[in-house]
Amino acid sequence: MNQADTAWMLISTALVLLMTPALAFFYGGLVRSKNALNTMMMSFVSLGVVGMVWAVIGYSLAFAPGNDWIGDASRLFLKGVGLEGVGPAGDQIPHYLYMCYQGTFAIITAALISGAIVERMRFSAYAIFITLWSIVVYSPIAHWVWGGGWLSKMGALDFAGGTVVHVNAGVAALVAAWVLGPRRDYRSTGLLPHNIPFALLGAGVLWFGWFGFNAGSAVAANGIAALAFTATMLAPTATLVVWMLLDIARTGKPTAVGTATAIVVGLVAITPAAGFVGPMSALLLGGLAAFPSYFGLLWRASTSFDDSLDVVAAHGLGGTVGALLTGVFAQKALNGVADGALFGNPGQVLIQGTAVLAAIVYSGVLSFVLLKLVGLVVPLRADRDDESVGMDVSQHGEEAYVHAEGSAAQV
Amino acid sequence: MQSVKSIVRPDKVDDVKEALAKIGVSGMTVTEVRGHGKQKGHTAVYRGKEYQVTLLPKMQIETVVPDDIVEAAVQAIITAARTGEIGDGRVFVAPVTRSYKIRTGEREGM
Numbered sequence: 001m002n003q004a005d006t007a008w009m010l011i012s013t014a015l016v017l018l019m020t021p022a023l024a025f026f027y028g029g030l031v032r033s034k035n036a037l038n039t040m041m042m043s044f045v046s047l048g049v050v051g052m053v054w055a056v057i058g059y060s061l062a063f064a065p066g067n068d069w070i071g072d073a074s075r076l077f078l079k080g081v082g083l084e085g086v087g088p089a090g091d092q093i094p095h096y097l098y099m100c101y102q103g104t105f106a107i108i109t110a111a112l113i114s115g116a117i118v119e120r121m122r123f124s125a126y127a128i129f130i131t132l133w134s135i136v137v138y139s140p141i142a143h144w145v146w147g148g149g150w151l152s153k154m155g156a157l158d159f160a161g162g163t164v165v166h167v168n169a170g171v172a173a174l175v176a177a178w179v180l181g182p183r184r185d186y187r188s189t190g191l192l193p194h195n196i197p198f199a200l201l202g203a204g205v206l207w208f209g210w211f212g213f214n215a216g217s218a219v220a221a222n223g224i225a226a227l228a229f230t231a232t233m234l235a236p237t238a239t240l241v242v243w244m245l246l247d248i249a250r251t252g253k254p255t256a257v258g259t260a261t262a263i264v265v266g267l268v269a270i271t272p273a274a275g276f277v278g279p280m281s282a283l284l285l286g287g288l289a290a291f292p293s294y295f296g297l298l299w300r301a302s303t304s305f306d307d308s309l310d311v312v313a314a315h316g317l318g319g320t321v322g323a324l325l326t327g328v329f330a331q332k333a334l335n336g337v338a339d340g341a342l343f344g345n346p347g348q349v350l351i352q353g354t355a356v357l358a359a360i361v362y363s364g365v366l367s368f369v370l371l372k373l374v375g376l377v378v379p380l381r382a383d384r385d386d387e388s389v390g391m392d393v394s395q396h397g398e399e400a401y402v403h404a405e406g407s408a409a410q411v
Numbered sequence: 412m413q414s415v416k417s418i419v420r421p422d423k424v425d426d427v428k429e430a431l432a433k434i435g436v437s438g439m440t441v442t443e444v445r446g447h448g449k450q451k452g453h454t455a456v457y458r459g460k461e462y463q464v465t466l467l468p469k470m471q472i473e474t475v476v477p478d479d480i481v482e483a484a485v486q487a488i489i490t491a492a493r494t495g496e497i498g499d500g501r502v503f504v505a506p507v508t509r510s511y512k513i514r515t516g517e518r519e520g521m
Contacts, residue, residue, distance in 0.1 A: 034468075388422045397456060409462065410462055
């Protein structure tokens with residue numbers, strides 16, 4: 001057992017867990033005040049339901065030996081998961097810790113989807129959906145890439161989850177927004193963010209937590225972790241600057257919501273590449289990643305497609321661009337794993353593209369089937385009145401901001 | 412000149428604004444308010460205690476219009492803000508003796 005690795009992974013696990021509450025703030029600030037709690041609860045409930053099923057079922061399906069497609073049942077209920085050392089380099093960190101670390105990824109991936117369907121999806125339907133989704137969609141894809149499945153055998157590079165987490169969640173978000181349909185007042189009312197400082201706070205804490213997400217994905221306290229850390233620090237800096245310049249070029253003003261979004265896009269894009277690319281490549285990758293997401297988001301907003309908080313533009317597009325550019329900027333001299341197109345191995349881009357395509361098809365089809373199945377049991381949409389009065393009161397019986405002294409009497 | 416004050420459901424403000432604009436009402440003041448008429452509130456539970464929330468969020472829209480379009484304005488508001496359920500709100504009309512435009516000092520009314 002390696003004590004330095006164990007210490008770093010203990011910290012990384014806590015860092016990644018913090019990303020889900022951070023996401024709650026990021027999303028929560030971007031919706032109207034009558035839906036603030038419901039939106040934040042969509043992230044928080046994932047800490048509960050997905051975290052729980054991860055230990056019982058998900059971890060086994062993702063990380064037990066199994067075959068090329070899915071893990072077997074040998075780790076159900078964490079059977080055989082104990083204090084013994086595991087890790088890519090052998091006996092490194094306790095198996096318990098590795099399971100927890102991976103669990104924090106499953107939790108946030110499911111929570112990411114919520115941004116597409118806020119302000120209208122029935123809370124119970126959402127909770128059931130993400131629980132099933134984490135088992136049926138997330139675990140198998142995690143197995144393909146990290147559990148010794150077919151994509152890892154094919155040589156697909158995904159350091160910390162560009163495909164497994166972001167493309168996967170982005171596609172599920174696209175399907176969910178399409179199946180649910182737009183908010184009833186979409187395009188008739190100004191759907192303004194109620195607390196942009198929350199969105200900035202969320203983006204900032206996400207960046208902080210992302211150091212655990214990316215540098216922790218080295219599963220070691222070593223040079224590769226530092227390489228991934230550097231990329232995680234640098235890529236979003238370039239995305240932020242490019243995004244701001246695009247904002248200024250388009251409207252004359254750099255926006256705060258744009259800045260918060262840019263940080264997330266930069267982090268998403270560097271995720272698959274973090275441990276494979278040098279610092280200048282990270283800057284380039286982060287800067288390039290701003291363009292598709294920026295214009296994708298603008299285009300989306302002009303359509304009737306209500307991906308409310310632009311999960312597809314930020315995570316779907318950002319994740320795809322990051323995955324493909326990993327195949328361009330990867331450097332064997334740094335990581336000893338593979339070179340990208342820029343270093344004489346153009347075939348890597350094709351492998352990256354295959355991995356992205358596989359995630360799009362699998363997540364797209366299965367997310368659709370799951371939503372339809374859940375819809376048979378619980379209506380996916382909230383009632384018209386519930387949506388109009390606000391999801392906080394209708395789904396939770398609470399209000400985010402209780403003002404007006406004397407508006408409530410104890411029963 | 413009459414003041415037309417309406418208290419409507421928060422999600423009806425845009426519809427009311429649009430309906431008023433159609434009959435030529437150009438200015439208005441909108442305030443977030445809380446209140447209740449016949450509408451019952453909802454029950455909330457905080458820290459184990461149950462509360463009846465009786466004052467509900469509404470929006471108050473105030474505008475001052477010439478006498479000849481008062482009826483049209485009232486009808487426009489009623490049509491735009493109505494759902495047919497309890498809690499649709501009220502419209503109040505009251506006379507305004509005069510008004511001044513601050514930028515120019517220009518006086519309207521008697």
